[in-house]
Each structure stands twice: as C-alpha cells, then as structure tokens.
Amino acid sequence: MNRLAIGFRLNGVAREVEVEPGDTLLEMLRDRLGIKSPKTGCDRGDCGACTVFLDGRTVRSCLVLAAEADGCDVVTLEGIAQIPGPLLRELAGHNSFQCGFCAPGVVLSALELLLAKPHPTRLEIQEAIAGNLCRCTGYTSIIEGIKAACGADAARDEAGPGGPAQTWGSALPIIEAACGADARTPPQPNSKGARP
Amino acid sequence: MTELEPLVDAAPATKVVGHSVQRIDGWEKITGAARYADDLEFGPGLLHACIVESPHGHARILRIDTSAAEKAPGVVRVVTGQDFPYRFGLYMQDRHIFAQDRVRFVGEQVAAVIACDAKTAARAAALVRVEYEPLPIVLDPVQAIEPDAALLHPELGTYPHVPWFFPRPQTNIAHWRKIRKGSIEEGFREADVILEDTYRVPRYAHCAIEPHSMTGLFDAAGRLTVWAASQSPFTQRNLFVQALGPLGLSHKDVRVIAPCVGGGFGGKAGVSCEIMAAALATAVQGQPVKVMWSRAQEFYNTYQRQGVVARVKLGVKRDGSITGLEHTLYWDAGAYVEYGANVVNAVGLSATGPYRIDNVSIDSICVYTNLPPGGPYRGFGYSEFFFGLESHMTRAAQAIQMDPVEFRRKNCIREGDTLAYGAEMNPNGLREAIDRTAAAIGWGTRETSADARKAIGKSLVLFWKAPAMPPNAASSAFLKFNEDASLNILISGMEIGQGLLTVMAQIASEILTVPVSKIRVETPDTDRNPYEWQTVASHVTWGCGNAVKNAAMDAREQIFALVERACGIARESLYLKDEKVRSRFRAGWELPLRDFAISGIQAPDHTFKGGPIMGRGMFMPEFSSAVSDPETGQGGHPNVHYTTGAGGIVLEIDRETGKTTVLKAALAVDVGKAINPDLIKGQIAGGLLQGLATALYEDMRFDENGRLLNANFADYKIPTALDIPGEVIPIIIETPQPDGPFGARGMGEHTMIPAAAMVANAIQDAVGVRLHSMPLTAEKIALA
Numbered sequence: 001m002n003r004l005a006i007g008f009r010l011n012g013v014a015r016e017v018e019v020e021p022g023d024t025l026l027e028m029l030r031d032r033l034g035i036k037s038p039k040t041g042c043d044r045g046d047c048g049a050c051t052v053f054l055d056g057r058t059v060r061s062c063l064v065l066a067a068e069a070d071g072c073d074v075v076t077l078e079g080i081a082q083i084p085g086p087l088l089r090e091l092a093g094h095n096s097f098q099c100g101f102c103a104p105g106v107v108l109s110a111l112e113l114l115l116a117k118p119h120p121t122r123l124e125i126q127e128a129i130a131g132n133l134c135r136c137t138g139y140t141s142i143i144e145g146i147k148a149a150c151g152a153d154a155a156r157d158e159a160g161p162g163g164p165a166q167t168w169g170s171a172l173p174i175i176e177a178a179c180g181a182d183a184r185t186p187p188q189p190n191s192k193g194a195r196p
Numbered sequence: 197m198t199e200l201e202p203l204v205d206a207a208p209a210t211k212v213v214g215h216s217v218q219r220i221d222g223w224e225k226i227t228g229a230a231r232y233a234d235d236l237e238f239g240p241g242l243l244h245a246c247i248v249e250s251p252h253g254h255a256r257i258l259r260i261d262t263s264a265a266e267k268a269p270g271v272v273r274v275v276t277g278q279d280f281p282y283r284f285g286l287y288m289q290d291r292h293i294f295a296q297d298r299v300r301f302v303g304e305q306v307a308a309v310i311a312c313d314a315k316t317a318a319r320a321a322a323l324v325r326v327e328y329e330p331l332p333i334v335l336d337p338v339q340a341i342e343p344d345a346a347l348l349h350p351e352l353g354t355y356p357h358v359p360w361f362f363p364r365p366q367t368n369i370a371h372w373r374k375i376r377k378g379s380i381e382e383g384f385r386e387a388d389v390i391l392e393d394t395y396r397v398p399r400y401a402h403c404a405i406e407p408h409s410m411t412g413l414f415d416a417a418g419r420l421t422v423w424a425a426s427q428s429p430f431t432q433r434n435l436f437v438q439a440l441g442p443l444g445l446s447h448k449d450v451r452v453i454a455p456c457v458g459g460g461f462g463g464k465a466g467v468s469c470e471i472m473a474a475a476l477a478t479a480v481q482g483q484p485v486k487v488m489w490s491r492a493q494e495f496y497n498t499y500q501r502q503g504v505v506a507r508v509k510l511g512v513k514r515d516g517s518i519t520g521l522e523h524t525l526y527w528d529a530g531a532y533v534e535y536g537a538n539v540v541n542a543v544g545l546s547a548t549g550p551y552r553i554d555n556v557s558i559d560s561i562c563v564y565t566n567l568p569p570g571g572p573y574r575g576f577g578y579s580e581f582f583f584g585l586e587s588h589m590t591r592a593a594q595a596i597q598m599d600p601v602e603f604r605r606k607n608c609i610r611e612g613d614t615l616a617y618g619a620e621m622n623p624n625g626l627r628e629a630i631d632r633t634a635a636a637i638g639w640g641t642r643e644t645s646a647d648a649r650k651a652i653g654k655s656l657v658l659f660w661k662a663p664a665m666p667p668n669a670a671s672s673a674f675l676k677f678n679e680d681a682s683l684n685i686l687i688s689g690m691e692i693g694q695g696l697l698t699v700m701a702q703i704a705s706e707i708l709t710v711p712v713s714k715i716r717v718e719t720p721d722t723d724r725n726p727y728e729w730q731t732v733a734s735h736v737t738w739g740c741g742n743a744v745k746n747a748a749m750d751a752r753e754q755i756f757a758l759v760e761r762a763c764g765i766a767r768e769s770l771y772l773k774d775e776k777v778r779s780r781f782r783a784g785w786e787l788p789l790r791d792f793a794i795s796g797i798q799a800p801d802h803t804f805k806g807g808p809i810m811g812r813g814m815f816m817p818e819f820s821s822a823v824s825d826p827e828t829g830q831g832g833h834p835n836v837h838y839t840t841g842a843g844g845i846v847l848e849i850d851r852e853t854g855k856t857t858v859l860k861a862a863l864a865v866d867v868g869k870a871i872n873p874d875l876i877k878g879q880i881a882g883g884l885l886q887g888l889a890t891a892l893y894e895d896m897r898f899d900e901n902g903r904l905l906n907a908n909f910a911d912y913k914i915p916t917a918l919d920i921p922g923e924v925i926p927i928i929i930e931t932p933q934p935d936g937p938f939g940a941r942g943m944g945e946h947t948m949i950p951a952a953a954m955v956a957n958a959i960q961d962a963v964g965v966r967l968h969s970m971p972l973t974a975e976k977i978a979l980a
C-alpha cells in the first residue's frame with residue numbers, strides 16, 4: 001500500500017505522519033498519535049463523539065480521511081483543555097456530563113457556537129449540539145452549563161494562553177471575529193464553578 | 197450534647213450528604229483526560245479479533261472450514277466453538293462462548309479470527325466458510341409456546357440454574373414465575389367492572405454512546421487479565437472462571453480491570469461479548485487480544501431489552517377499589533436467557549405495580565425466540581409492564597367515572613401493606629409523589645393549544661421498582677488514609693455516569709469530615725479493589741453506600757481507639773470535626789488527622805503508637821431470600837425494598853399528523869435521602885428522556901428471518917438536544933429507607949419506567965386515541 005506523508009498542526013504543534021490512503025482522521029489521531037479525546041462511537045458520522053476542529057470548523061473525524069488534514073490545523077479537546085476557560089469550568093460546575101463519553105465532542109461543538117455567537121439563545125445551543133448524541137443526561141445539564149458560559153469571555157479564554165494563535169492557528173480569525181478587538185486580552189478569573 | 201451530633205449517623209444536619217457537590221470525576225471527563233476501555237494502549241504486540249457471525253436465525257452448523265483464513269498473511273489463529281465446549285451464564289448456564297452445533301440468532305458468534313491488526317482480521321474472517329442447515333425459526337413469544345413451535349434448546353432440562361427459576365424442558369419456556377395471592381376468582385366476582393386487554397412492547401437497544409471494547413491477556417504464567425467496559429467486573433471475573441474453568445483458572449488468577457465506562461444502562465452488566473476477549477486470550481497465550489464491537493454489533497449482539505406481550509385483566513368496584521388483577525406476560529427473551537430470565541422473574545414479583553390488591557394472579561413467562569439474547573436494560577422489565585398496567589389503571593378509572601389520579605390515591609400501596617409475594621411494603625412517600633406531581637402538571641385544569649389544529653393532554657401515572665439481585669449480593673469497601681489525611685476509597689461499584697464515585701466520597705466525607713475535594717475514588721481492578729456483585733438494579737447507592745459508610749465508621753473507630761490509647765482521652769468523648777479529633781471533655785484540644793493518619797501518634801516516651809488507618813466495610817442484605825413456593829410465589833423475601841414515585845406529563849398533539857410534543861414532564865421519586873440532589877436531577881432529566889424516546893419513536897425492527905433492520909443511529913433514532921421536553925420538573929421526596937446509608941435508596945432506573953404510560957394516557961386525554969403497542973408514533977396516532 002502506498003503510504004502518504006502528510007504534515008499538519010495538531011493543537012498548535014507541527015506534526016508529520018505517514019498514513020495509509022484509507023486511514024481516517026480519527027484512526028490517525030487515536031491509533032497513531034495517542035490523541036484519545038475523540039471517541040469511536042458509531043464510525044459513520046451519526047453520533048458526533050469523534051468531533052474535532054479542522055481549520056477552525058468542527059468535523060466528524062471518522063468521516064474525514066487522514067490525508068485531508070494535510071496542511072491543516074487540527075484542534076482537539078486535549079489542546080483546549082491545556083488552558084481551561086469558562087466553558088469547561090461551567091460544564092464542570094453544572095455537573096453537565098454523566099458518563100462523559102460524549103463530552104469531548106459536545107465541548108468542541110459548544111465552543112464552535114460560542115466563537116461564532118457569544119450570546120446564543122437556548123434553541124441555538126440545542127441546535128449546535130444536536131449532532132452530538134448523549135444517552136445519559138437528557139441534555140438539560142449540558143445546555144445549562146453552556147448557557148452559563150455564554151459571553152465573550154468564554155471563547156476568548158478557551159482560545160489559549162498569552163497568544164491564542166499558538167494553539168489556534170487558522171482558527172484565530174474566527175475567534176477574533178467573534179470576540180472583537182479584546183481577543184488577545186488575558187483571561188479573567190471566574191468565580192463560579194471552580195474546579196474541585 | 198450538641199457536640200456529640202457528628203457521631204450520630206443520621207444526624208439531621210448533614211454537612212456533605214444532601215448537598216449538590218460537584219462531581220469528583222467531572223473535570224477528567226470535561227478535559228478529555230478520562231480513559232475508557234478503547235483508549236487503553238497495549239503496544240505493538242496487540243492482536244485484534246474479528247468475529248464470524250451467523251447469517252441465520254436458527255440453523256444447524258454442519259461444517260466450518262477455517263483453512264483459507266488461517267493461511268492469510270497476518271492471521272495468528274482462528275478459533276471456533278470446538279475450542280471452547282463450555283457452557284456459562286449468570287442465572288442459567290444456557291450459552292456457549294462460540295456456537296457449538298447450532299446457531300439461534302442472526303449475528304451469533306460462530307468463529308473468530310485473531311490477526312495482527314483489525315483490518316487483516318476482518319478480511320480473513322470473510323474467508324471462513326460455514327455450512328449451515330437452516331431450521332424453522334420462531335420470533336414471537338406467543339407462537340413459541342405453541343406445541344408445534346421450533347424448539348430452541350432441546351437440552352434445557354440439563355442446564356444448571358438458580359433455585360428460583362422453573363424451566364419447562366422440551367418447550368421454549370425457560371422460566372415461569374407464578375404469583376398467587378388471595379382468590380382471583382373471588383376478586384372478579386366482587387368486581388362491578390372487569391376490563392381486559394393486551395399490550396405489546398417491542399425490543400429496545402441501550403445505545404450507550406461507548407461501544408463495548410474488551411482486551412484480554414493470558415500471560416505465559418497463566419494469569420488472565422481482561423480490560424473491559426464493564427458494569428460488573430467481579431461478576432465478569434466469576435463468569436470467566438466458570439466459562440473457562442476447564443482450563444484450570446482460579447479466581448485469584450483472573451483479573452478484570454474496568455476503566456471509565458461510557459454509559460451502561462444494563463448493556464455492560466453480566467457477561468455478553470466480553471467473554472470473547474477472555475476466551476480468545478487463552479488461545480494466543482502471551483499476547484493481548486482486543487475485541488472492539490462495532491455500532492451494529494452493539495445493536496445485534498449484546499443484550500437487548502426484551503419485548504413483551506402482556507394481558508391485563510383488572511376488576512374494580514364502583515367505589516374505586518380494585519378487587520383483582522390477573523397479569524400474564526409472555527416475554528420475547530431471545531436465544532439465550534441466562535440473564536434475561538431474571539428480568540422475567542423480577543416482573544413476576546412486582547407486576548401489581550404500587551397498588552394494594554388482595555387478589556392477584558401473575559404469570560410471567562420467559563420464552564426462547566430466535567432473536568438476540570434479552571437481558572438487563574435500565575428498568576429491568578418494569579418499563580415494559582408499566583405500559584400496559586398503567587394504561588389499564590387509567591382506563592379502569594374512566595370506566596367507573598372516577599378521576600384517574602383520585603383512583604390512584606385511593607389504591608396506592610402504603611407502608612406495611614402485604615406485597616403480592618407476602619412480604620411487607622417498606623416506608624414510602626408515594627402519596628406525596630402523587631400530590632406533588634399532580635400539582636406540577638396542573639392536574640384538573642384542561643389546557644387548550646393556541647393552535648386550533650393541536651390538542652393538549654395530560655396524565656399522571658405511578659411507578660415502583662425493587663433491585664433485582666440475588667439475596668446475597670454483597671458490597672464491600674476499603675478506605676485508606678494518606679499522609680495529608682486525604683483518602684483513597686477502593687470499591688468495585690462502577691461509575692457508569694450516575695455519579696457513584698462522588699456519592700461514595702460524600703458518604704465518607706460526612707463520617708470522617710474530610711472534604712470531598714480530598715477524596716479520590718476510582719474505577720476498579722478486581723486484584724486491588726474489594727468485591728461488589730454488579731452495578732445494576734439501582735442498588736449501589738444503597739448497597740455500596742452502606743459498605744463505604746461502614747468502612748468510614750471502621751476507620752473512625754480505629755482513630756478513636758488510637759487516640760484513647762495514645763493520648764489517654766476517653767473514647768466516648770471523642771468526635772471528628774474539620775479533619776481533627778476533638779474531645780468534649782477537653783475544650784480547645786484537637787488533633788489533626790494529618791498528624792497521625794499514617795505515621796501514628798508519638799507518646800511521651802518518643803515511641804509511636806498506631807499506624808496507617810485503613811477502614812473496611814461490608815454490606816449484604818441478610819434478611820433477603822429468593823426461595824418461595826413455585827406455584828404461588830409465597831414464602832420468600834426476594835426484594836429488599838421498593839423505590840416508588842409518580843410521573844406526570846403535559847403534551848401537545850397535532851390532530852392531523854399525530855406529531856407529539858412534550859410540553860412539560862414532571863417526575864417525583866422517593867429517594868429516601870438525596871445524597872446529591874443535583875445528580876438526582878440529572879438522573880431524572882436523562883432517564884425521563886430515554887423513557888420518552890422508547891415511548892415515542894425508538895423501536896427495533898426485525899425482518900421475517902430475525903435479522904435486525906435498523907442497527908445504526910440513522911435508522912434507530914435516539915433523542916438529540918432538539919428532542920427534549922419543553923420543561924422537566926424533578927421532584928425529590930425523602931421518606932428514609934431504614935437500612936439505607938443516611939436513609940438513601942436507589943433511583944437511577946426508575947426515572948424512565950413511567951414514561952410510556954405517561955405518554956399513552958396523555959395521548960388518549962388529548963385526542964381520545966388508545967394505543968396498545970409501543971412505540972406511540974405519530975403514524976399510529978394519525979391513523980387511529
């Protein structure tokens with residue numbers, strides 16, 4: 001089988017990997033690179049557990065070929081969790097998840113929404129995470145967690161340390177568009193939902 | 197005396213128990229740090245297995261040719277049923293690891309190819325040639341008990357089983373639970389109205405988002421380790437030893453490691469596909485083998501929720517009293533019933549629902565069919581029978597022109613009432629549940645939709661459920677202090693999302709005054725953690741909670757005994773506060789736990805007294821017994837207690853299309869004591885939605901050959917975030933359970949049990965249509 005050499009940025013770090021043409025992005029991340037937050041739930045794009053950011057947009061990594069990531073920015077929950085902002089804190093504070101298996105996908109879908117729309121309606125939150133199946137929670141606690149994180153700070157804080165560009169690469173324009181000129185100001189301490 | 201308060205176990209003012217603390221496993225899950233079975237790494241030596249499956253619902257296996265597969269490059273080993281001619285099963289040993297001489301459902305495992313990677317294994321599995329002779333199949337439980345029906349298990353009479361099962365050899369009846377109380381003939385004679393009807397419930401899938409993943413390693417020294425997504429590490433260990441016992445395995449040599457579980461709902465209880473990882477590992481000694489279930493396999497070859505055909509006959513008087521109930525349930529239990537037969541049994545014991553009825557006749561019949569094995573699913577049969585029973589209760593009230601809620605108030609069971617099998621009903625707040633649910637949905641007020649094409653309906657139904665478990669199901673806990681007086685608690689109750697780890701930390705925190713943030717509780721390894729039967733039956737808050745509480749009290753005893761011995765302060769005067777030992781005889785004296793929890797207390801002569809504090813706790817319900825008269829079910833105490841409650845709903849239906857929208861749903865459950873109210877609310881929101889989905893659209897569809905037609909999330913729809921009720925009102929009722937930790941009893945399954953009957957009765961209230969079969973789809977409403 002002809003292996004393909006591809007290069008991309010994974011959570012802000014340049015990587016070069018050889019993949020088989022049929023490998024999915026999910027297989028590459030999980031089996032080759034040890035990135036375990038995207039999960040294999042259905043392997044056909046129905047459940048959303050494998051959600052990652054590809055060039056600033058969420059994709060189902062089980063439906064994307066690894067080779068398609070060549071030259072792209074890939075961001076997973078591992079990258080976002082390095083600097084947890086209000087979204088993660090509020091989800092923790094609201095006991096939003098139960099088994100947690102869907103959490104990585106939900107978090108990324110929610111973040112994509114908050115980047116594009118810092119003050120979404122409840123329905124917009126529901127729509128944003130409607131592609132991420134959760135069997136445990138009945139979604140209410142997740143929606144409440146996201147709602148609590150709403151506001152410009154959410155997207156900004158999650159974006160990364162003293163330079164969102166480092167983590168976010170080509171996702172940065174989306175952040176800046178969503179947050180305006182303050183996008184690079186340091187995260188503000190948040191009193192609610194402090195981690196245990 | 198107020199200072200003694202912390203010593204009183206059920207102290208009215210608890211500091212941690214009863215508070216909505218943040219989940220101790222929340223952060224690891226939200227950051228992606230949590231590791232599930234499929235996330236574990238086993239290195240480049242890991243082998244992968246692909247399963248060869250039966251395309252027939254019922255057939256004799258004539259010949260298996262594995263030669264082509266064995267020759268494929270990268271294939272390490274091909275195994276068939278001949279390699280493992282051993283029976284196993286939880287309550288009845290009616291299964292084999294791989295099919296022997298016959299297959300009994302489409303998808304049944306016939307052989308396995310073990311190869312160096314998953315794709316090679318899959319390609320080689322297609323090369324295994326199996327010759328079958330198809331046999332007549334039977335898919336319907338009522339047809340399966342006809343004398344001329346195809347017989348699935350000619351050897352049924354030889355299967356070992358628990359003493360409370362009553363199989364009928366040479367039929368497809370694997371178990372028949374009978375309950376007889378009073379005189380059903382007399383009951384119907386007294387009745388002014390007798391109402392009889394049949395209700396049908398299809399099969400359902402658990403749909404945990406995490407598929408089963410299991411890896412086995414049988415090392416060169418004969419030790420078997422299995423890493424599995426599991427609700428039942430110890431029961432799995434026990435069944436691995438049972439199934440592979442002829443290989444000479446001892447329990448001490450078998451180890452099950454259970455990392456985070458991505459949802460269970462019963463689907464990861466007992467032993468289903470996990471057995472294959474254990475068995476295949478023994479076939480390639482020295483190398484780990486992984487079996488990863490696909491979403492499709494998740495649907496067709498794990499346990500499924502059983503279907504049922506239920507005939508309900510109810511006698512009532514004009515004054516609203518119930519004179520008799522005859523309830524006959526034919527369960528479509530599938531090809532193997534080693535676990536599912538106990539679902540049938542549990543329903544037989546409890547199919548009166550939470551009502552006081554003097555004359556009862558229940559027949560709950562477990563029938564083999566050529567469909568995938570039935571088994572445990574959140575609610576354990578109760579959701580299924582409550583659809584018919586609670587539909588019927590509303591209809592009976594209507595038949596005597598009585599308000600259905602008033603009818604339930606009049607007949608609902610109370611503490612001390614005699615249950616159908618003769619034991620006494622436990623304390624419960626069912627009346628309060630009815631009243632508060634009725635208030636929450638505005639019962640008695642008719643609402644009209646702003647849209648003239650739509651009608652609004654309401655209903656209120658009751659539920660109950662007891663843990664279904666062997667009478668000697670045990671829990672145990674170890675609790676270890678660390679140098680800084682933080683704690684590690686070792687249990688084998690599984691965190692399956694319900695919040696068990698957090699609740700156990702709260703219980704220990706309450707007793708020992710160590711804050712929850714300083715307590716770590718993790719998922720188990722059977723080598724390291726003490727015994728727990730299984731995390732099923734909504735019983736671990738109660739059972740494992742009692743064990744953890746006992747372990748914490750044991751540690752506290754050790755602390756007080758040491759302080760008395762080393763410091764000379766009378767034991768009776770000691771109490772804990774804010775991680776310190778204090779004495780009510782010595783104002784101002786205090787000794788922080790961190791000063792001695794590991795290192796001991798230094799005596800005046802500079803020696804040290806004590807050593808690491810380690811608590812040990814155990815719990816088993818010693819009053820329980822499962823043996824009773826086979827013809828009447830009288831004489832035992834099979835259920836430890838019931839959790840009761842009520843569910844109410846307000847829904848809107850489009851009269852033309854039949855489309856149903858849930859505007860409001862309320863669920864009141866008597867949890868005894870809400871150890872963490874927020875987690876209970878989470879169970880209510882989640883369980884209710886799961887129940888509403890089974891009521892409204894989920895449905896497993898099989899073709900005439902027993903092949904599942906919708907084994908994926910596109911064709912078997914589970915709810916998304918857009919499918920939730922307009923409003924969910926959780927109502928927590930606290931009537932203490934005398935033998936529960938701080939009065940708590942379980943409630944996880946109960947939240948989905950009333951959903952189908954809630955919807956069915958509200959549909960009738962809205963548009964006058966009475967549906968007798970689930971799911972209650974728009975199509976059925978529109979066509980009615």
